Amino acid sequence: MRRLTCLSSTSARRHAESLRIANANDLTRAxxxxxxxxxxxxxxPELVELSLRQKLAAMSKIxxxxxxxLYELTDLLAxxxxxxxxxxxxxxMAYYDSSAGVNPVVTKLPNYLQNKWTTHASNYKKQSGxxxxxxxxxxxxxxxxxxxxNDPSFDYSVRPENKVVNAPEKRKSCITASYHQKPVMVHNTEVDQKGVVQVLCPLHNTSHSLNECKAFQKKPIEERRKFMKAKGVCFRCCAVNLHIAKDCTESSITCQKCQSTAHCTALHTPGSYDASNNTYRTTMKSTSSDNEVRTKCTTLNCKEFSGRSCAKIVLIKVYRSTFPRNFKYVYALIDDQSNKSLASxxxxxxFGENGPEVEYTLTxxxxxxxxxxxxxxxYVAESVDGNSIMDLPPLIECNDxxxxxxxxxxxxxxxxxPHLTDIATLIPPLCDDASICILIGRDMVDAHRVLEQRLGPKNTPFAxxxxxxxxxIGEPCGRDAHWSDRVNVNKTQLLLNGRTSVFDPCSNYFNTKEVALKENxxxxxxxxxxxxxxxxxxHQFLDIMDKEMIRNNNGHTGKLPFPCDPTVKRFLITRRML
Structure with a gap:
């Protein structure tokens, strides 16, 4: 009874003393x-659960x-x-059997323990269902x-160096020596002593392996391989040991990200492994025994598509709205740089169009x-599959x-x-009888609307x-090494801004302007x-200047004498003025 009255809580002590005084004659009842x-x-139960939850919330991240x-946390969890x-x-307290009760506790663990628990919990879910x-x-x-x-046997912190008689004076810390110096192995004739596997990460020198190191897995695959080779890490079991991959005694390895048995987790490449048939999709070398080399253009005939660059050209069926049976297949160029639609x-x-001609300005x-x-x-434009029918705007004749x-x-x-294979059957084959004779401009805006899109890796065509x-749209091979076999010799051209250039002016930009004709x-x-x-x-004087005058280092010169006509007098007057 005295122990009950010596409670630490003031309110609890007050309750105990009050009941003891009320039952002073019967201590058992009190x-x-x-x-x-x-x-x-x-x-x-509500107060006990609240008290435990507050204790967990008060603990900071370890x-x-x-x-x-960790002992403090495990005692509270126990x-x-x-x-x-x-x-x-x-x-x-049943919610502790779900992620809602465990995840708040996991957030207080060190990062390496969070990764370990994720792996452990995932394996348990698969095994137990x-x-x-x-x-x-x-x-x-x-x-x-x-x-x-907390096992002292695995404490890798740096300790004071102990001098040993007849030992070299040059020493390194125990962590550095375990990776850069090979220990001396003394083999007995009966006992085969092997090196102890180190679980430290060579990159951070902390107690997690390279398979669990996220920073290491973010590096490029070639940089990871060089680092592991320099640190003496086994490419198979990913442990710092005294063996290489061909001498590894690990029975089986499994990548925790793609479940592959061909590489460890530290050498995983995102999106590279196909678990269905145990093959790689984008790597250059296969893991099979025949060392088959796969390149990006193995099946792509670069000669067949050399110089080809796909553009916004689509095969359509065109006919008059009043006579749909008389149709023709033509290729239409979708050009958003033109404000009018043209036809050749x-x-x-x-179609036998013999209407009156209209004058217009082409820019x-x-x-x-x-x-x-x-x-x-x-006129009406219809898609090849017949799913889309659109009215064409007025077409203007243009042969450019x-x-x-x-x-x-x-x-x-x-x-x-791979990103275009599902639409290959939706693209019609080349029609030799159809020519590119229609240019659809911005006056038919519905034809420019993108309903769906297929994007792929960098430097590859998209649909x-x-x-x-x-x-x-794009070059088929996606490489800059394939050039057209044609050799074009270009003469000097005059661009729109007045500059001269050896390149052909752009012929894909049109700007038409109608000019009304007046009889009087x-x-x-x-x-x-x-x-x-x-x-x-x-006009005669300007013609002489264009034909006879030549510019050199001394200025403008011309042949003399000039023809005896009134322009000679004007030339002399102009010369005095200059």
């Missing part, structure tokens, strides 16, 4: 009442260099496990890890010039549409790329699904009405 009061006040704090096993507290390991499995795991982390003379002749990189052509409307058939997408090109069909334009007013016009003599 003791029972005190126990019942304490059980009601402090022993309810650093890697303080393994002794207390929770003991209370949880009681029938009274089983229901209210449960949603999550029970709480007692987590407590046993953490208790075992606390014992290992072949298109107009094929491209080659310059701006005025031309004329037929104009037609009332690029007719480069090497830019037409082909299904054979899509078959050579887009437009309203009129699938298109491919004699008294038409223009912005040049107030400018002084050139006389006949002026």
């Amino acid at each position: 003791r029972d009442k005190i126990w019942n009061r304490l059980e009601e006040r402090y022993g309810s 650093p890697n260099n303080d393994p002794k704090r 207390e929770i496990q003991s209370i949880k096993d009681q029938h009274r507290y089983r229901n209210i 449960v949603i999550y390991p029970p709480f007692n499995v987590f407590v046993d795991f953490l208790t075992d890890q606390a014992i290992k982390a 003379s072949e298109f107009f002749d094929g 491209s990189c080659a310059g701006t010039f005025t031309t004329s052509g037929r104009r037609a409307g009332g 549409i690029p007719n480069n058939r090497e830019g037409i997408p082909l299904p054979n090109i899509a078959k050579h790329y 887009q699904k437009l309203s009129l069909g699938w298109i491919l 334009c004699l008294f038409e007013r223009t912005i040049e009405d107030d400018n002084r016009g050139l006389s006949i003599e002026d």
